[in-house]
Amino acid sequence: MPDVAPTTESTQVEPAGGLGTLVKAALPSIPGVNALPGVKKSPVEGFGGLALHRPPVRVEREHVAAYAAVCGFPSKDTVPFTYPHMLAFGLHMGIMTDTTFPAPAIGTVHVANSITGHRPIGVGETLSVSASVAPPSGHPKGLVYDFATQVHDADDTLVWESTSTYLRFGKGDKSASSGPDLPTADPTGQLWSLPGDLGRRYAAVSGDHNPIHLYPLTAKALGFPRQIAHGMWSLARCVAALESWLPDAARVDVAFKKPILLPGRVAFGSRPLDDAAGSYAFSLTRPKDGAPHLVGRTTAV
Structure with missing residues (x-):
């Protein structure tokens, strides 16, 4: 996976979610409102990266079962391969809605994902989850931001990781990669x-x-x-x-x-x-x- 470690320290937060997060995600896309203090996004040129982590979280059977049912996985004592993304999504939104992150969340498109599971994760395990993003790189249609997620178990062993790639449309670099082949x-x-x-x-x-x-x-x-x-x-x-x-x-x-x-x-x-x-x-x-x-x-x- 690409090295996307940011230049800033990781901050512990409660994962973003709910109506308040939706409002924060939408405001930077509204003309006029997007220039207000507390809403205005920082310029991309000065963005050095951002990292967040959440307090340790226990994998709850009820939530795993609900996710499995929606996505077509069988009910098991281990979580579906893609499930840990659920534990990190709030961190992704926390980064995207931070005013230091240059791109508004609304209109930023998820174009690629890479997930590595190092071992099965059991229901009931307690996990540490972190997410980070570095300055963007070029793309033929704009700029891409790679969000790196890491999940560690109670022994601080890396058990799951992913890179979620988001595209912000704009002036592109025709010589840049358009994504994985x-x-x-x-x-x-x-x-x-x-x-x-x-x-x-x-x-x-x-x-x-x-x-x-x-x-x-x-x-x-x-x-x-x-x-x-x-x-x-x-x-x-x-x-x-x-x-x-x-x-x-x-x-x-x-x-x-x-x-x-x-x-x-x-x-x-x-x-x-x-x-x-x-x-x-x-x-x-x-x-x-x-x-x-x-x-x-x-x-x-």
Whole structure:
């Protein structure tokens, strides 16, 4: 994973969430309001990085079960591979809504994610969770911010880590990388019908109440024809479909392509890759024309 350690010290906070966080996320995108003290974002040129960590948190069975049900995982005594992101999302929002972070949260797009699970995490474990972001790097369509998350167990052993990449559209660097180069996988006959309330159901367990995921009216206000699925839900649903092939220590990389409109249908595909790591390529595509919603790869570590 890329080294994204910031130049600032890590600050302990209670994870951001709720209506107050939504308001803080939205205000920097409102003309006029975004110039007010306490709302105005700092210039990107002076941003040296930001890091937050939360008090140790116990993995609660009820929350794990609710997440597993929404994302298609079976009920087990260990958490789904993607679940620790739930423990870090509030830290991500805390960083994005901090005035020192240059980009407004609304309109900043999640374009890629890389997760490494070093061992299964048990329900009932107490974990330490931290998140950090460094100054942005170039992208053909703007700037990208890599949010690094680390999860340690009670013995201070790293058990899970991820890099979530967010794009802020603007003046781009045509020579910069556009993201990870991942293998493709054609659909294999599995069609998933996604209900219109999927975004609201996922928001209830994740805390991610971005308006683009909730209702047609709130999504249209932000430029979408109707609400769209969360990228992390689509990643989790794919991992759930491949869970029986994942080893105890694994890495999953994904690039998010086109949004998934709700309600809607998606076609899932996967195929084994010819390597020593037992890797799989996977995808979600639009059934009518094969346009990709996401492409990904699993790898043993």
